[in-house]
Amino acid sequence: MSLTRPKNLAAPSELAPGGLRVVPLGGLGAIGRNMTLFEHEGRLLIVDCGVLFPDVDQPGVDLILPDFSPILDRLDDIEAIVVTHGHEDHIGGIPYLLKHKNDIPLVGSQFSISLVEAKLREHRIKPTTTIVTEDDTLDLGPFGLEFLAVNHSIPDALAVAIRTSAGLALHTGDFKMDQLPLDGRITDLAGFGRLGREGVDLLLSDSTNAETPGFVTSEREIGPVIDDMFDGVQGRIIVASFASHVHRVQQIFDAAHNHGRKVAFVGRSMVRNMGIAQDLGLLRVPEGLLVSMDRAVDLPNDEVVFMSTGSQGEPMSALGRMASGDHRHITIEPDDTIILASSLVPGNETAVYGVINRLAMTGATVIHKGVAKVHVSGHAPAGELLYVLNTVKPSNVIPIHGEARHLQAHARLATQSGVEEDQVIVAENGDVIDLIDGKAELVGHVDNKLVYVDGLSVGDVVEPVLRERRVLGDGGFISATVVIDSENGKVVGGPTISAKGFSNDPRAFDEVLPLINSAMEKAARDDVLDPHRLQQIMRRTVGKWVNDTYRRRPMIVPHVLEV
Incomplete structure (x- = not known):
């Protein structure tokens, strides 16, 4: 069995008339920044818009957002953002998207929308909202929505069925099937079964616990x-x-x-x-x-x-x-x-x-949970995911909300339940899936980068900046300075070295100073006078000495001053 994704996907062609396009902009490959884009008849519908919290190798980053760039030139085409529930990984990105267009309607349950509104007040945004509850239906342009109750670790969670002329898609949101929930609100399996009998062309389903066997503890x-x-x-x-x-x-x-x-x-x-x-x-x-x-x-x-x-x-x-x-x-x-x-x-x-x-x-x-039963997960394990697959009987499946291993495990469950292998799509963020004539197909990829929030800065921190921060955190910082005669390149001042996060010993760099002098004298003899090339020589000299002496790789910033 192969559930691998093709490499080097190109940008997709235009959506065929009458087709439904699905683009996960987040939520695949990591637990967070969940956001799925649906396109039909020139209109867009967004389900969730969350954040991902940074790892230790992303120093200084507060939040990670979905990449909005594929839709920034189509904001007027967006019918609404549907909120499945109020967790940060599903709503935390909404303020940042609404800063681009603050009147995009929000649709969700009372508790979910109340949490979003409280968050938006901090950003001084007053949203346009529609409150729905389970069993409600709502028409938004070419999208017919039906909401179903799902049980999760937060009240008022909803799944959403999306009806279009291309077919019926069911997005479960996050869910489990606790049969004795504290609020008495269970996942609407009867509703899922009714949709299954109608014919679900595409199921997008929570994968977080797909590797965990059995059923959830109440x-x-x-x-x-x-x-x-x-x-x-x-x-x-x-x-x-x-x-x-x-x-x-x-x-x-x-x-x-x-x-x-x-x-x-x-x-x-x-x-x-x-x-x-x-x-x-x-x-x-x-x-x-x-x-x-x-x-x-x-x-x-x-x-x-x-x-x-x-x-x-x-x-x-x-x-x-x-x-x-x-x-x-x-x-x-x-x-x-x-x-x-x-x-x-x-x-x-x-x-x-x-x-x-x-x-x-x-x-x-x-x-903690490792030593006592103080918590149960809010996500359906494998036994419950199979229940949903067998109840809904979808023609096509896209596992969502999970790391790669979770998505693959869910994909295997789907094929075991009878879904054809080529109708199970293990996608990555930015992949483009078209549903046409009842068949879902991976047709391309749009750019999808991690967008970092650092204080009030959104998107200014990029991977080269993070690499520099990681180097600073791992190896510290060394600044080396020499003053040269601009006519002959001879050293007339220095070299001097200062360091942060490297060593407290004031004599730690005594051995490298003559090495820098020798390197600069050789450069002068070779008529190397360009400051940029001299800086490279200094960086290589200091870097080799530090690596040979300390086996460390600090950030090295050379300065060549001409007089």
């Missing part, structure tokens, strides 16, 4: 475990979770109430999101349970719970600052109990275990 099994953990604890309890996981926060509230503790939110996104959930009636708060941070820090240790952000090891999150000893209100103490009530997002393992180790070094008790 959220209801987590509450009693958390409640037991509260029993007998004399110190403070600090719980870190996703800032949007309303159901997990509800379980913490219930346990705190049962054990006579007050709860304080820690972290701006936690305060904002749970405030929205409470206003919408999605979070039940017992009278007097929730207190301010100022009051919480004055309570006895056995009467308080801190509900915090930072479950993914983010260094600037509330828990990250606690672990490093930099939090303004909370210093970790040996009798504290810290619960990381979340799963590890692929790619965050090193950061999370770094936080766990720093917390453990304080003597505090640290509990």
